Amino acid sequence: MKKLMAANWKMYKTVEEGAATAAELGKLLGGLPADREVLVCPPFTMLGEVGRALETAPGCFLGAQNFYPARQGAFTGEIAPEQLLALGCTYALAGHSERRHVLGETDEFVGRKMAAGLSAGLTMILCVGETIEERREGRVSEVLSRQLRTGLETARCAASADRLCVAYEPVWAIGTGEVAGPGEIVEAHAVVRETLMSLLPETGTEVRILYGGSVKPENAAGILRLDNVNGVLVGGASLKADSFSRIVLAQ
Numbered sequence: 001m002k003k004l005m006a007a008n009w010k011m012y013k014t015v016e017e018g019a020a021t022a023a024e025l026g027k028l029l030g031g032l033p034a035d036r037e038v039l040v041c042p043p044f045t046m047l048g049e050v051g052r053a054l055e056t057a058p059g060c061f062l063g064a065q066n067f068y069p070a071r072q073g074a075f076t077g078e079i080a081p082e083q084l085l086a087l088g089c090t091y092a093l094a095g096h097s098e099r100r101h102v103l104g105e106t107d108e109f110v111g112r113k114m115a116a117g118l119s120a121g122l123t124m125i126l127c128v129g130e131t132i133e134e135r136r137e138g139r140v141s142e143v144l145s146r147q148l149r150t151g152l153e154t155a156r157c158a159a160s161a162d163r164l165c166v167a168y169e170p171v172w173a174i175g176t177g178e179v180a181g182p183g184e185i186v187e188a189h190a191v192v193r194e195t196l197m198s199l200l201p202e203t204g205t206e207v208r209i210l211y212g213g214s215v216k217p218e219n220a221a222g223i224l225r226l227d228n229v230n231g232v233l234v235g236g237a238s239l240k241a242d243s244f245s246r247i248v249l250a251q
């Protein structure tokens with residue numbers, strides 16, 4: 001199973017800055033090891049330019065951070081999965097903690113996005129993770145299995161392992177510099193794996209599970225060696241080509 005090294009640029013960069021970072025990244029990743037794949041999820045505005053800059057970089061894919069779960073229609077300000085595919089996107093995120101907690105997306109809405117994205121032909125990354133309060137209350141596995149169950153409920157029939165990934169991103173580790181400890185990551189990824197195996201008995205063992213939350217060049221190699229860690233989803237440290245390429249190549 002190839003490790004997926006994913007960048008989430010969130011709401012950062014102008015078109016020019018994004019294109020320049022992607023071009024630099026393409027050069028730095030010339031010798032991408034055979035067991036790694038790279039994904040860049042920039043803001044909508046620069047999908048075309050970033051896609052073009054990464055076109056010649058082998059093993060690099062383009063992803064969207066979000067979309068609206070409908071084919072087309074009167075949804076002012078929204079973007080459809082088909083419009084992303086037409087721009088060269090093959091991946092998209094759903095259920096990121098910032099969308100759940102800042103933008104109020106519910107488990108049910110995340111489930112609709114998973115179903116719409118998968119049936120349109122995108123590879124979907126379902127993001128799950130507990131808040132610090134939920135962890136203190138001992139509710140990590142309850143929260144993760146609920147988010148996975150509702151996220152995949154309507155999407156299950158369309159979810160083949162090669163077009164589904166899960167990202168475990170503890171909310172308290174995102175953008176805080178406080179990376180989860182190895183024990184916490186292994187435990188949470190085991191819960192995700194078990195839940196996937198019960199929801200998708202045929203393919204649950206093959207779904208890649210990424211870790212996200214304060215991944216840096218200094219801690220990436222250690223995280224990537226942990227059980228059931230099949231890649232990383234990187235925010236802040238993915239914004240500079242140099243630091244993201246060091247994460248991508250970390251051994």
Ligand SMILES: O=C(CO)COP(=O)(O)O
Nearest residue numbers: 008174175213214235236
């Ligand atoms: O939210 C994240 C990736 O989706 C993680 O962000 P940071 O790497 O900045 O903690």
